[in-house]
Amino acid sequence: MSEWSHIIIRSFIFLFVLFVMTKLLGKKQISQISFFEYVSGITIGSIAGEVIMGLDNNIGHGVLAIAIFGLVTIAVGFISLKSNSFRDFVEGKGTIFIKDGKIMEDNLKKEKYSTDELSTLLRKKDVFNLADVEFAVLEPTGNLSILLKKENRPLTPKDLNMKVANDKVPQTVIRDGHIVHDSLASAGKTRKWLFDELDKLEVTMDNVFYGQIDSYGDLTVDLYDDKMQQPSPQTRPLLMAQLKKCQADLELFELETDSPDAKKMYKKNANKLNEVIKILSPYLNN
Incomplete structure (x- = not known):
């Protein structure tokens, strides 16, 4: 069998092995990689690369090494779930970069970040003015989480005491x-x-x-x-339009009738329908 054939066969074998190992390690290995997982991932990739290219002629040695690193990573993840101190040691803790609107210079130096790099991280969060930030922390994954000062945060319906409908999964x-x-x-x-x-x-x-x-x-x-x-x-807009038309018709009937009892009845029902419209507005307005 030629050398090219060996490389092709080894590539398919270790593609399958790495796929299985990644499935066992879970999605966290992809989305939120810790220091230990970073080192483990690089090592596993290096081992696979060497065995595929034939630097180690024994495929079993490569599979065993990858299995060991994978199992150790799984064990570390399991222990991290049980022990907070162990998790802090392995995965690290968040580092505060901005507190009460003030840059924590010592923490920047500790993590080897410059102010330019901090500004870059803020711009990735669509923040271009450092004075707008109340609190910022560098997560163990390398992402920067920020809290804007209250006057710079976007308004929410809750801030305006507006009632909105709850959303369900589309x-x-x-x-x-x-x-x-x-x-x-x-x-x-x-x-x-x-x-x-x-x-x-x-x-x-x-x-x-x-x-x-x-x-x-x-x-x-x-x-x-x-x-x-x-x-x-058009279902909701049409329903809202019909409700408003009915409410307007009741007010018109109130003005046109000469009967006091009828005026009272039309006014009462127009007010009730107006309350219904207010309640349904968050649900029926696009």
């Missing part, structure tokens, strides 16, 4: 032009409802590439034909 009911029946059932909808909604949007199933039901039960679609204007759901 359900993708059409993917690549095919109906996803599990998602349709999770949303509590049927195929008949789906086709009825497509008729309301004046589109056919053949032209729908992607469809999603939002937390209000409205269907939003993306079409294969990009030149066509994307239809938007």
Whole structure:
């Protein structure tokens, strides 16, 4: 067997071994790598590279070495879940870079960061003025977490004492032009409802590439034909418009009638409907 054949076979073998080991280590190895996992990952990759290129003619030695490093990494992760002190030692702790709006120079030097590098990390968080930051900490993963000063934080509905509707997880009911029946059932909808909604949007199933039901039960679609204007759901706006029209009609009836009892009745119901509109506004306004 030629040397090229050996390399190809070894590559496929260790591709499978590394894939299995990564699955055992879990998603954390990819998303939030610690100091120990960083060292372990580099070593495992180096071992695999050497064995694939034939520097170590014994494939079993390479598999054994990778298995040892993988199992040790799994063991370290398990112990870290049980012991806070061990986790702090292995994974490290966050380092405060800005506290009460003031840069902690000693901590910057400890982590070997310059003020320019700190500014770069802040810009990655869309913060260009250091004076806007109340608190910033360098996480063990190398990411910078920041807390803006209260006057610089975006307004939320809670700040304005506004009531908003709770969102639910959207359900993708059409993917690549095919109906996803599990998602349709999770949303509590049927195929008949789906086709009825497509008729309301004046589109056919053949032209729908992607469809999603939002937390209000409205269907939003993306079409294969990009030149066509994307239809938007009209159920909630139409319902809100009808409620407002009914409320306006009651106020008009109150003005037109000469009967005191009728005026009282129209005014009372107009006020009740107005309260209903206020309650439903967060749910029905797009």
